Amino acid sequence: xxxxxxxxxxxxxxxxxxxxxxxxxxxxxxxxxxxxxxxxxxxxxxxxxxxxxxxxxxxxxxxxxxxxxxxxxxxxxxxxxxxxxxxxxxxxxxxxxxxxxxxxxxxxxxxxxxxxxxxxxxxxxxxxxxxxxxxxxxxxxxxxxxxxxxxxxxxxxxxxxxxxxxxxxxxxxxxxxxxxxxxxxxxxxxxxxxxxxxxxxxxxxxxxxxxxxxxxxxxxxxxxxx
Numbered sequence: 026x027x028x029x030x031x032x033x034x035x036x037x038x039x040x041x042x043x044x045x046x047x048x049x050x051x052x053x054x055x056x057x058x059x060x061x062x063x064x065x066x067x068x069x070x071x072x073x074x075x076x077x078x079x080x081x082x083x084x085x086x087x088x089x090x091x092x093x094x095x096x097x098x099x100x101x102x103x104x105x106x107x108x109x110x111x112x113x114x115x116x117x118x119x120x121x122x123x124x125x126x127x128x129x130x131x132x133x134x135x136x137x138x139x140x141x142x143x144x145x146x147x148x149x150x151x152x153x154x155x156x157x158x159x160x161x162x163x164x165x166x167x168x169x170x171x172x173x174x175x176x177x178x179x180x181x182x183x184x185x186x187x188x189x190x191x192x193x194x195x196x197x198x199x200x201x202x203x204x205x206x207x208x209x210x211x212x213x214x215x216x217x218x219x220x221x222x223x224x225x226x227x228x229x230x231x232x233x234x235x236x237x238x239x240x241x242x243x244x245x246x247x248x249x250x251x
Contacts, residue, residue, distance in 0.1 A: 067251065068181070069119045070189040077234050079218070085228075085235030095127060095239045099247045102132035105144070105169055110249045112177050119191060120249045121237055122180055125198075128233040134169050142166040145176040155179050192217035192230050200226035 089095050102109075102124075109123045129146040130136035141148045143166035149159045155175040157165035165171045180194065186202055187193040196217060197205040208220055217230060241248050 066117050067119055068117050068184055068189045069191065071191065072119075074191050075119070075121050075234065075237065077231075079231075081218070081228075081231040082234050082238070085232045086238055089236055089239040090242070094131065095236050096243055098127045098131035098236075099240055099244045102126060103247055105132065105173070106247065106249070108170065109173050112173055116177050116181050118177060118181060118184065120251055122177075122191070123249065124237055124240060125176070125180075125195075125233065127236045127240065128229065135167055143172050144169045145172050147172065147175070151179065190215065190217075195230050195233060196220075196222065196226050199229040 099106075106123065109126075110120055113120055113123045126132045126144045130144050132144065134144050136143060136146065138146060142164065145166075147155070147157065147166045152159050152166050152172075152175065155178060157171060157175050159166065165175075180198065183194040183197050183202060184191065187197060187205075193205060193209075193215065200222065204226075205222075208222055209215055212220055214220060221227075237248075
């Protein structure tokens with residue numbers, strides 16, 4: 026080997042070592058946070074929300090621990106969740122929101138409540154506001170990929186509107202942002218647990234938190250973490 030070739034070989038060895046050091050490990054969990062989205066960047070002013078443990082949450086947690094509703098939903102959702110989680114992480118939204126279809130549709134793509142449809146249970150008005158097509162021939166609410174992008178965008182806007190207090194933003198997702206704004210103004214509190222809301226909205230947030238906690242307890246391999 027010539028002396029002149031030695032520096033070139035040293036440089037090549039260094040390049041190969043660098044490449045190996047940065048190559049993703051295929052054994053890493055599919056739930057690993059994408060590069061550039063560290064936990065500190067997540068739009069969440071109340072991260073303690075997701076572990077809330079009060080009587081209203083416990084009531085639903087006991088209910089869902091006693092049946093297989095959550096497990097069934099997660100098994101349906103396992104095909105969609107990697108893409109859903111990625112979309113929410115891309116927007117730096119709490120990954121917990123990716124599991125909102127548990128309470129909305131239990132991950133049934135064609136769920137139809139009569140006034141709302143799809144994985145994210147968009148009403149026609151909200152769907153069209155978010156740019157989804159809703160008609161006799163095409164209903165983008167039933168396209169889980171398009172509906173997921175729209176849901177992430179809508180939740181992001183609700184989060185911003187309610188200062189990334191996700192208890193309030195989730196209540197707004199269910200009851201409507203104008204309804205929640207009025208309740209906050211009239212009752213002079215931004216504490217979700219103190220607000221007097223109609224039953225469906227009052228139960229929506231503790232129900233979802235309970236389902237999320239049961240999911241983590243029963244199927245931790247199907248639940249992403251920050």
